[in-house]
Each structure stands twice: as structure tokens, then as C-alpha cells.
Amino acid sequence: MSMDKEMQDSFAMFYGMSQSLKGMVEPVEMSDDERVSKAKQVFLNKINRDMALNLEACVHCGLCAEACQYYIASDDPKYLPIGKLDLMKRVYRRELSPFRWFHKLHTSDITADDLREFQPKVFDECTMCGRCSMLCPMGIDIAEMVHVSREAMVEAGLMPSELDYMCREQDGEGTIFGANEDLLNFRLNDLKEKHGVEIYVDKPGSEVMMLTSGLDIHLFTDALLGTIKALDHLKVNWTLCSHAFEAANFGLLAGSDSTQKHVTMRIVDAAIEMGVKTVLTPECGHTYPAMRWAAAEMSGKPLPFEVMTVSEYLGRQIMDGKLKLKKVPGNKVVTLHDPCKVGRHGGVFDEPRAVLEELGLTLNETESNREVNFCCGGGAGNFLVQSAAPVRKLGFDNKMKEVNNTGAEALVVSCGSCRLNFEAGKLNSNETIEIDSLAALVGENLPD
């Protein structure tokens, strides 16, 4: 299903809004010494045993470049993944490594100019997709350390202004793109009126707490509707929480520890307060690792509820024989995008494929799929960052080469920001492939 007129209009408005965040917040004023000191403090605090092992283990083989979407698309060595860790490595070698006395003799200290030079390397030029780690012969987890490098930039006041704006909005209003409780209620009532679905907000005794996202409230309403319809069809006892419905976590994307914790704990506290058994994250890729893996760490204890993303939840229902779907007519051929944060960083591979099979769709896999899938090109918040536009295009074109080779009529995706990036990529290219939401497909094909 391609975008209808209403969604096209919403897309034009939303895309325009999302691309005009630059400069909405003032740059952070800080002395150079303070920037260096704060960045170093992050490295010193965050480097753990795994990272130390990784930083010691690199053999300078350069193979990680051969897995990087941006290097593959450009042959430009500046995208070399391990090169993005240079500052972190220098701080480690000088301050923390077992032979620091030796390394101090030949390793220069980092400077504020180094930080400014590396800012685009760890933001614009890396989506922390983690594909490089799937090739590294030494098993180095580069994405994890790029995330710490982003944290260092954040503390040094060098976060891209678009992401800074998003973090400040999440810290202050608890929303993204202004999608507050009023707008949520408007959207829910709209869906109720047009589609006759039952909506539950703050319903006591619910078993499943569903999250949504500003992206779905503003734009991808079909994904929100599909999830609601499926839950209603399955007679799940579900609810949204009026003060903890926003799933997006720009703290995790941007590397702001405090925002990540703030956003995470609002959801965790609400879920505990409501006594739900399951928190269901929407088609919002990075929400999954934020809640599925990092939330327990942020809480300091195991979570008293399980976390599932919608593609995982619906796929499990099908695999367990609890959900049957109508077959999509016409032997439609599709391909599937495994969002990095849900797939390679989440382990959700079989469930979305079970959904496609149940829908009677023919799945032609891209050459790189599952744990070695290519990023959409604009992950980790880069879809909002203006200066990242050229590399986003590189990533999009690289991804579309594989997509087009499948001969598929549609690309199915279960991540809103990937979907947005694909739709936006189409605007600047000759690509016309239909982009479908997995949850929307389920919602449209529920048995009567």
C-alpha cells in the first residue's frame, strides 16, 4: 500500500518540520579546556573491560571499512569505522591502558579542535548500525564505542543542534515534534471515528502497555492503527498511558545519558505503576534496545515486565497459532528491511518473516539480511541532521541497490525512522518502490 493523499500531505508537512530543526537551539558555550575535560571524563568513566579489550585488540587490518555502508558506497577511507574511535583510543592509551607510561611517550593528548573535527565522524558519518562488528576478525564492537564517543561529544557541548533540540524537548515536555497528550487524544479519536477501533488510555488492570511515537501520531498513523486493530482482534487487555506513551528516546540516539535515563524511567515507572506484564514498543527501532536491553541497566535492577516490539509481538502470536491473517491477493513479492536496532542489536528476525509468510507474501531477501543487513542510511537520529544529508544519500543508494536486486514490489519495514528515511530518500532519487509498515499490513489483513 503506497501513501494515500492524506499521508502524503502529512509527510510533506512532517518532513519539512523534521528538516528545519537546525539552529533551533543555541550552540553550547564552553571553554575549550572545559570541552576537553568533560569529553575525557566520559571516556574515563565509560571505558569498561570489553572496550579496553577491544581497544587493545585492533590489528589495523581495515576490514571494518568493507562492511560500512558509507565506505562501500563511496570508497572514501574517511568512513573507516575504526578511525572514528581515534580520540577514544588516544585517551585510553594515555590514561587507562596497562602500558600508559609507554603510550604517553608517543600518543598526543586530545584537544578541542580534535573534538570539533571528530564531531561529524561520530554523528553524521556513523549510524552505529554495527555491521562492521559482523566482519571484524578480532570481534571489535565499534558501534558501542562510537556511542560512548557521542556521549563525550554531548558532554563537550558538541551535539548536533537537531539532536540537541530533540533531547531538550524530551527532557522538558516529554514529547517529540510536539506530539503531546492532546495531539495523541486527537489522533486516537480520529482513528476511532474513522475505523471504529476501541481505544484504551490509562485503563486499570491492563496486561499490555502499548507505547507509540510522535512519528506515528503525526505521520505513520497506519502503523498505530494496525497495532491497535491487531490487539483488539487478539482481545488483548491493553492500554496506552497518558503520561508515558512516547517511545522515542533521543537520549539513546544522541548519546545523552541523562535524557536516555529520564525517558526510560518515565516508561518503566508507569509500567510498574500500572502493573502491566508487557510493554509493547511501536515501530520505532531504537526504542527496542532502549527498553529491551538498556532499561534494566538504567533501573539498576531487572524489569518486572517483558518488553516486546510490535513486529516481534505479532510474529510470536502467529508462530504460536494465535493469530491468523488474510492472504494478500496477487502473489505480491516483497523484501524486508531488518532495522539495525531491532535486528542486529535486538535479535528480532524470525517474527517479522513469520508475519510476511502468514500474509501469503513472497519474501525475496536482500543479499545482506538479518544480522548483516544494511542500515537505511539515516539511523541513529541522522535522518534529522542536515549536515548528514550527503552521507544519508550514500547509505540510501547503497541500500536501494540491494532492494532493487530483489525485484520486490514493496519494501516492508517495522521502524518509523527507517520508513521516514526511505520515503525521504525517494524524494531525492528515481526510486518508486512502495514502502510498507509491517504493523499496518497486519491491521489491514485481519480476518473478519
Next chain:
Amino acid sequence: MTLLDFARGPAMQWALIIFVAGVSFRLIGILMFVRKKPLSVPRGNARLAGYRTIFSRAMPNAVFRKRVGGRYIVGTLWHIGFVFVLFFFQPHIAFFEGLLGLSWPGVANSVVMPVAGITLILLVLAFIHRLNDPVLKVLSDAGDFVTLAITALPLLTGLLASAHVGLRYETMLALHLLSISLFLVWIPFSKLMHIVLVVPSRKRLGAKMGYKGVKA
């Protein structure tokens, strides 16, 4: 004391001491860092996945083979050649027997010598590749070239000594032993430490990904 006596005696002994102490110090230094036990619910068996990745990472995932297959093959052949010459050349076995009291069957010189020659050629190819590849030009530092040279020396001197080429045999043998000492001393201070770190590093990635139900 002749040069050969020095190479066989104090040089080798000190090299072994520095090697063992240095490797231990670097390893313990890494182990001193904290690693928290994850609090989330695992999706897969991290331990098993970790062990799997130690071996599976010896070959790249099929999707990467077009881009890196050649380099992986050269790298693998080089490592096999190096280990083969190190452990199956008769005089090396005699050396290990003297050191550890253990011995095993060796392989004829007519096999070991060509393997050593090919291994050295592969190392030269790696050197040329590092000088010319655009990515490696950006990535390489002096340590990479020093390491290549220090790794090549035992092979080169060993071949020359065995073939009785160059200086008199005793001198070449002494130079060969000294180059091995240099190699041993360089391990803890350089990327040659990967000889030791490859196992825990791969295992940790495999375990972290396996925890999430992902094969690494």
C-alpha cells in the same frame, strides 16, 4: 661468550621473561577493568555464542566474501604457514623439547622450507598492500611497519640460516635466535598481542550478540 651463546642464553631467557611478564601485565591490566553483569533478560545463550564466535569469525560471513575473501585467504594462509613452520620444523621441535620437555613429530625440510618461503612472500605482499591500499594508508602507523619487519625477520634469518646463505651458519643462527627474541619482546608492546587477545575479544562479541539472540 660467542654471539650464538649470547643469543641462545641470556638474550632468549630475558626475551622469554619480558614476553611472559609483559603479556601477563597487559592481560591483567585489561581484566582490572569492571564489567557489569547485564540485568536484562537474555534472548540466547551468551556463553555458547561466545565460544562459537571464537571459531566462526575465522571465516567472514558469506555476504562479505566478495569484498574481503582474497584478503582473508591471504591472512589465513600466512597464519597457517607461520604456525606450521614454528611448530613442525625439526630444529624448532628440538628447541621446544629443551624448553618444555615436550616433543612431537616434525615435517621434512623439503616441505617446511618452501612453506616458510611462501609465508615470507605473503608477508611481503601484506607490506605492499599496506603501503598502497587507501584505507590502510589512513590507518597505518609506524608500529604497523615495525611489527611487519619484526615478524619478517625470524622467517628471513631462519631461511637464510637453513639454506646456508649469507654469513657463516653460526652467525646466521645467532641472528635468527636474536630476531625471535626481538619478536617475543615486541609482542606485549604491540598489536602482536592479538595472538593472545583474539580469543577473548571474539568471545566477548559473540557473547554480547548471543545474549541478544544474534549470531556474530
